């Protein structure tokens with residue numbers, strides 16, 4: 001199991017300048033006074049995206065403040081080759097790009113420079129208190145997470161971005177995320193594109209590799225388990241047989257995206273290794289309850 005250093009954060013409530021007033025209050029509302037020592041990894045999906053705009057620094061910061069083990073983000077590339085954090089391959093849903101650039105439909109991420117992307121508002125669509133929140137770079141997310149939570153980095157639609165694997169590896173390496181202890185639980189890179197992940201693994205073999213989607217057939221598992229570390233399907237596809245198969249091949253599974261406490265309990269009982277959620281505070285409570293029940297039994 002990949003163990004993040006949440007225990008190292010016990011007692012710390014870090015409210016940085018990046019959080020600002022609005023999400024600083026959210027952090028206090030959702031944080032817990034003591035860190036959970038769960039066996040199940042808690043992964044904040046697109047940051048703590050139930051409470052702050054997805055894939056922005058306030059969401060990432062809040063995920064770390066809540067003490068998720070990992071924060072998940074989606075990484076793409078601007079037209080000038082910079083790594084930016086955005087889920088959709090267009091900027092339309094989560095920014096005001098249509099107002100800024102009405103003549104540039106369909107507003108693909110890859111058609112805008114970093115300077116243009118940084119001028120956008122990626123917070124107002126979520127709530128007025130986040131007005132002016134920008135689209136972050138991968139660099140800014142790494143700076144925000146450092147020493148506070150691990151990173152689950154999804155490479156989104158890598159076929160659109162030639163060279164993105166090399167760019168990500170260079171950035172992670174430059175920031176010290178590829179040092180020998182990366183397998184100790186600070187970083188996982190994942191994608192729905194399994195062929196891309198195999199290539200990424202050749203570039204950065206020490207980084208745990210996650211395969212989104214599936215699940216694969218038993219016949220595929222021997223080949224996949226030779227280089228990949230996780231199979232991360234939709235939680236709706238998770239069965240006891242699937243979890244057993246993954247573990248039999250020495251891999252882990254972190255299903256997505258689970259916001260309902262009862263479903264979290266079911267998945268934990270099935271033996272999943274982590275759960276990806278927009279509501280990491282809810283998952284922490286569920287995990288703590290389950291641990292209490294086990295200790296009482």
Ligand code: G3P
Pocket residue numbers: 045046072074087154212256257276
């Ligand atoms: O980390 C799993 C999850 O993020 C995959 O789906 O669409 O939210 O990127 P999506």
Ligand code: CA
Pocket residue numbers: 072073074154
């Ligand atoms: Ca994602």
